[in-house]
Amino acid sequence: xxxxxxxxxxxxxxxxxxxxxxxxxxxxxxxxxxxxxxxxxxxxxxxxxxxxxxxxxxxxxxxxxxxxxxxxxxxxxxxxxxxxxxxxxxxxxxxxxxxxxxxxxxxxxxxxxxxxxxxxxxxxxxxxxxxxxxxxxxxxxxxxxxxxxxxxxxxxxxxxxxxxxxxxxxxxxxxxxxxxxxxxxxxxxxxxxxxxxxxxxxxxxxxxxxxxxxxxxxxxxxxxxxxxxxxxxxxxxxxxxxxxxxxxxxxxxxxxxxxxxxxxxxxxxxxxxxxxxxxxxxxxxxx
Amino acid sequence: xxxxxxxxxxxxxxxxxxxxxxxxxxxxxxxxxxxxxxxxxxxxxxxxxxxxxxxxxxxxxxxxxxxxxxxxxxxxxxxxxxxxxxxxxxxxxxxxxxxxxxxxxxxxxxxxxxxxxxxxxxxxxxxxxxxxxxxxxxxxxxxxxxxxxxxxxxxxxxxxxxxxxxxxxxxxxxxxxxxxxxxxxxxxxxxxxxxxxxxxxxxxxxxxxxxxxxxxxxxxxxxxxxxxxxxxxxxxxxxxxxxxxxxxxxxxxxxxxxxxxxxxxxxxxxxxxxxxxxxxxxxxxxxxxxxxxxxxxxxxxxxxxxxxxxxxxxxxxxxxxxxxxxxxxxxxxxxxxxxxxxxxxxxxxxxxxxxxxxxxxxxxxxxxxxxxxxxxxxxxxxxxxxxxxxxxxxxxxxxxxxxxxxxxxxxxxxxxxxxxxxxxxxxxxxxxxxxxxxxxxxxxxxxxxxxxxxxx
Numbered sequence: 001x002x003x004x005x006x007x008x009x010x011x012x013x014x015x016x017x018x019x020x021x022x023x024x025x026x027x028x029x030x031x032x033x034x035x036x037x038x039x040x041x042x043x044x045x046x047x048x049x050x051x052x053x054x055x056x057x058x059x060x061x062x063x064x065x066x067x068x069x070x071x072x073x074x075x076x077x078x079x080x081x082x083x084x085x086x087x088x089x090x091x092x093x094x095x096x097x098x099x100x101x102x103x104x105x106x107x108x109x110x111x112x113x114x115x116x117x118x119x120x121x122x123x124x125x126x127x128x129x130x131x132x133x134x135x136x137x138x139x140x141x142x143x144x145x146x147x148x149x150x151x152x153x154x155x156x157x158x159x160x161x162x163x164x165x166x167x168x169x170x171x172x173x174x175x176x177x178x179x180x181x182x183x184x185x186x187x188x189x190x191x192x193x194x195x196x197x198x199x200x201x202x203x204x205x206x207x208x209x210x211x212x213x214x215x216x217x218x219x220x221x222x223x224x225x226x227x228x229x230x231x232x233x234x235x236x237x238x239x240x241x242x243x244x245x246x247x248x249x250x251x252x253x254x255x256x257x258x259x260x261x262x263x264x265x266x267x268x269x270x271x272x273x274x275x276x277x278x279x280x281x282x283x284x285x286x287x
Numbered sequence: 288x289x290x291x292x293x294x295x296x297x298x299x300x301x302x303x304x305x306x307x308x309x310x311x312x313x314x315x316x317x318x319x320x321x322x323x324x325x326x327x328x329x330x331x332x333x334x335x336x337x338x339x340x341x342x343x344x345x346x347x348x349x350x351x352x353x354x355x356x357x358x359x360x361x362x363x364x365x366x367x368x369x370x371x372x373x374x375x376x377x378x379x380x381x382x383x384x385x386x387x388x389x390x391x392x393x394x395x396x397x398x399x400x401x402x403x404x405x406x407x408x409x410x411x412x413x414x415x416x417x418x419x420x421x422x423x424x425x426x427x428x429x430x431x432x433x434x435x436x437x438x439x440x441x442x443x444x445x446x447x448x449x450x451x452x453x454x455x456x457x458x459x460x461x462x463x464x465x466x467x468x469x470x471x472x473x474x475x476x477x478x479x480x481x482x483x484x485x486x487x488x489x490x491x492x493x494x495x496x497x498x499x500x501x502x503x504x505x506x507x508x509x510x511x512x513x514x515x516x517x518x519x520x521x522x523x524x525x526x527x528x529x530x531x532x533x534x535x536x537x538x539x540x541x542x543x544x545x546x547x548x549x550x551x552x553x554x555x556x557x558x559x560x561x562x563x564x565x566x567x568x569x570x571x572x573x574x575x576x577x578x579x580x581x582x583x584x585x586x587x588x589x590x591x592x593x594x595x596x597x598x599x600x601x602x603x604x605x606x607x608x609x610x611x612x613x614x615x616x617x618x619x620x621x622x623x624x625x626x627x628x629x630x631x632x633x634x635x636x637x638x639x640x641x642x643x644x645x646x647x648x649x650x651x652x653x654x655x656x657x658x659x660x661x662x663x664x665x666x667x668x669x670x671x672x673x674x675x676x677x678x679x680x681x682x683x684x685x686x687x688x689x690x691x692x693x694x695x696x697x698x699x700x701x702x703x704x705x706x707x708x709x710x711x712x713x714x715x716x717x718x719x720x721x722x723x724x725x726x727x728x729x730x731x732x733x734x735x736x737x738x739x740x741x742x743x
Contacts (some may be wrong), residue, residue: 055665057664057665068531070464077670081667081670084664084665084666084667084668084669086667087665090665090666092665096662096665096666098376098377098380098384098659099380099384100379100380100382100384100385101379101383102378102382103497105376105379105380108376109376109377109666110666110667111673112373112374112376113668114667115374118369118373122374157666158666161667165483200420236527243682257486
């Protein structure tokens with residue numbers, strides 16, 4: 001199989017308040033081209049650090065990351081700059097749009113860094129709107145747009161440079177389930193039409209259930225990997241089970257709370273049915 | 288509700304704390320600046336408190352309006368050309384948000400620069416002014432003689448015959464101490480009252496005064512100082528208008544008529560603001576007889592500076608009340624030094640308060656800005672591009688008040704004076720350059736420090 005990203009024995013540690021802390025330890029992953037690859041894990045488990053390393057924002061302490069066969073360890077500063085400017089599109093949980101720019105200005109911002117001409121910028125902007133339509137509110141400032149519109153604009157900003165890789169750090173974390181679903185559908189569409197590899201970090205089991213691969217990271221280590229080849233319900237069952245084992249009792253209460261339709265408490269084992277994107281799942285027992 | 292959801296409303300921050308009508312502020316600002324400039328340029332020859340104050344008020348108010356609407360009009364510069372617009376998108380975002388919040392800071396800093404720089408220009412002009420002001424005291428000594436009798440006159444005669452080799456010129460002049468009403472207070476302002484003959488003794492000029500008439504003598508050189516004057520009934524005056532005036536001498540108040548004012552340095556006075564009333568000899572004799580005493584001032588010029596101490600010792604025998612020109616000039620120089628040091632300290636304090644204000648404001652938003660820069664890095668900015676953005680932001684904070692404030696200070700310093708000398712121009716621009724250099728130093732330090740904080 002052709003892998004887009006190969007991570008081998010990746011470790012990352014840093015000093016905080018005089019103490020050595022390990023963010024990632026001996027992580028090995030292979031991410032195929034054009035796949036939606038999900039990373040789950042509790043807060044502080046190292047998910048975002050992994051994303052930052054893939055994005056060329058941080059450099060690992062040891063191990064290698066190869067993207068399209070090129071080892072990032074061999075990158076110079078210019079290669080890192082090019083990697084962030086051309087290869088990677090970043091989507092954040094809280095959108096991180098510049099509040100002083102309209103949605104359109106925010107979207108074209110990465111192109112201006114590449115010093116493209118006005119015609120080319122307008123052309124790419126028009127192309128981007130074919131994937132994600134924010135044209136109707138393009139002249140609104142972020143504070144005038146809804147959360148969903150802001151996140152769609154943030155996705156436009158990430159894909160306008162036609163990146164080979166999109167890194168999304170909890171992209172649905174600040175959205176309600178309707179907007180979360182819409183955003184995830186957008187990712188699916190981008191994956192299909194642009195053949196872009198999408199690596200996303202999420203706490204949302206519903207979102208994870210739609211990804212091609214789900215890996216769980218705890219304490220900087222990969223503790224499990226799931227493939228979507230399994231039957232949907234079984235796949236979801238494993239996400240819930242593994243997540244609950246990994247995270248403890250409070251697993252993704254917030255995200256499930258937004259989607260389940262059965263009765264009972266949110267965090268416990270009392271409810272019997274839940275609904276994910278219109279599909280009903282039998283609850284699988286206590287978690 | 289603009290499509291806002293509950294979660295959006297909960298997180299909604301009112302970012303725009305700026306003025307409501309920036310265009311109005313901008314237009315008023317430009318109008319006030321232009322009007323202040325017009326007042327400065329076309330104020331004519333006259334110079335007084337109002338002609339100095341009003342242009343400065345208009346210019347400062349103009350600066351206030353322009354800095355309050357700064358982000359509004361400054362952004363327009365960048366959106367005119369597409370390449371500038373694309374190349375400065377983040378900076379435009381900062382102008383639209385941060386600099387609206389920073390408007391009051393920029394206004395405060397601009398006003399500090401206006402006054403700080405103007406004070407520094409004045410200070411350096413004061414220190415650099417090495418012109419010889421000795422002409423303002425034409426005699427080396429002044430002996431004050433309150434009650435003159437025959438013995439005093441004999442002492443003076445003896446002194447002059449004995450020391451004739453050491454003396455260049457002497458004048459014994461009748462001058463009474465009097466007072467006038469000023470600014471509503473009762474006879475608090477001192478004036479000298481002298482007969483026309485004394486004026487003739489000192490200058491050799493006749494005034495042809497009638498009884499009851501006064502000529503006001505202002506001992507100020509109009510070629511060197513700006514004096515605000517007005518005209519009334521074809522008579523130019525700067526101190527008191529022509530017409531009836533009351534003055535006090537020896538416990539009595541007299542009413543006379545001012546007919547003229549002359550500007551001429553005639554004899555030694557301690558305070559240049561002190562005027563002399565010249566009246567007819569007959570009038571003077573009447574006042575002396577009513578007062579029951581006469582006062583005289585004895586002015587002496589020596590033939591050589593070497594004889595100053597000898598002459599001073601001899602003069603002590605006539606009267607102990609003596610003022611020496613050399614001592615007065617030295618006191619003036621010391622006073623000038625003290626004043627200039629105090630002004631310099633005030634300017635330094637202003638400069639540090641300016642920088643402190645800027646750094647304090649930056650520090651308040653540092654975590655938010657750091658996060659912003661970190662996100663920019665994630666979406667593709669290079670270190671060099673981020674450093675450039677930091678430079679632009681710091682340049683705005685440090686140099687917008689400087690450019691606006693120093694322009695106003697320079698205009699004021701050069702145009703407020705009707706006789707702008709090359710020396711004044713050099714001092715003004717030299718001091719401005721110095722101010723800019725210091726500010727540039729702070730800007731470099733701030734840029735480097737913030738670069739490290741934001742980008743690490």
